[in-house]
Amino acid sequence: MKIIKLQHHEIPPYDLLLLADPSYELVEAYITDGECYVYKENEDIIGVFVIVPLSEVTVEITNIAVRGDRQRQGIGKKLLQEAIKVAKSSGYEWIEIGTGNSSIGQLALYQKCGFRISDVIKDFFIQHYDKIIMENGIQCIDMIRLRLEIQ
Numbered sequence: 001m002k003i004i005k006l007q008h009h010e011i012p013p014y015d016l017l018l019l020a021d022p023s024y025e026l027v028e029a030y031i032t033d034g035e036c037y038v039y040k041e042n043e044d045i046i047g048v049f050v051i052v053p054l055s056e057v058t059v060e061i062t063n064i065a066v067r068g069d070r071q072r073q074g075i076g077k078k079l080l081q082e083a084i085k086v087a088k089s090s091g092y093e094w095i096e097i098g099t100g101n102s103s104i105g106q107l108a109l110y111q112k113c114g115f116r117i118s119d120v121i122k123d124f125f126i127q128h129y130d131k132i133i134m135e136n137g138i139q140c141i142d143m144i145r146l147r148l149e150i151q
């Protein structure tokens with residue numbers, strides 16, 4: 001499975017990025033600061049992740065998404081493993097990711113890949129998003145932060 005870094009002149013796959021994060025403004029901000037990697041089949045982008053440095057030792061996965069019709073086929077796990085590999089080879093010591101309290105599948109995936117809960121940012125999704133977000137019948141209110149030591 002070939003995952004490649006998107007070049008600066010290439011247009012990021014906003015449809016996928018907005019699946020993971022409904023805020024266009026936030027996506028725009030971290031796309032500018034970070035590196036975007038895509039998984040393509042022929043010319044179609046099937047998956048994406050974005051990594052952004054938080055400090056000299058820590059990098060954050062700010063976005064990870066797989067096209068709707070290709071979810072639950074192991075692609076998300078491969079993208080996450082590639083993000084870890086990229087972070088490790090860039091010399092980072094920690095990799096972090098944040099998700100909603102209602103994102104049950106995502107919490108399962110991240111923990112299966114070794115991430116452990118490190119923090120909870122209370123009311124994050126109420127303060128930063130205009131609309132109410134519901135998933136799995138649960139309101140998305142708090143951000144669960146997870147991290148993995150990679151060196």
Ligand code: COA
Nearest residue numbers: 019020064065066071072073074075076077099105108109
């Ligand atoms: N419910 C429960 N578990 C889930 C799940 C779901 N909806 N989605 C993934 N998982 C867990 C499972 O444990 C799964 O293992 P299994 O297939 O053995 O059951 C494991 O994660 C790996 O799943 P995988 O097939 O690699 O995930 P994926 O290709 O569907 O990608 C996402 C996962 C989250 C990237 C994808 O569902 C997606 O793009 N969602 C919308 C965007 C999003 O929410 N991004 C994350 C924002 S924090």
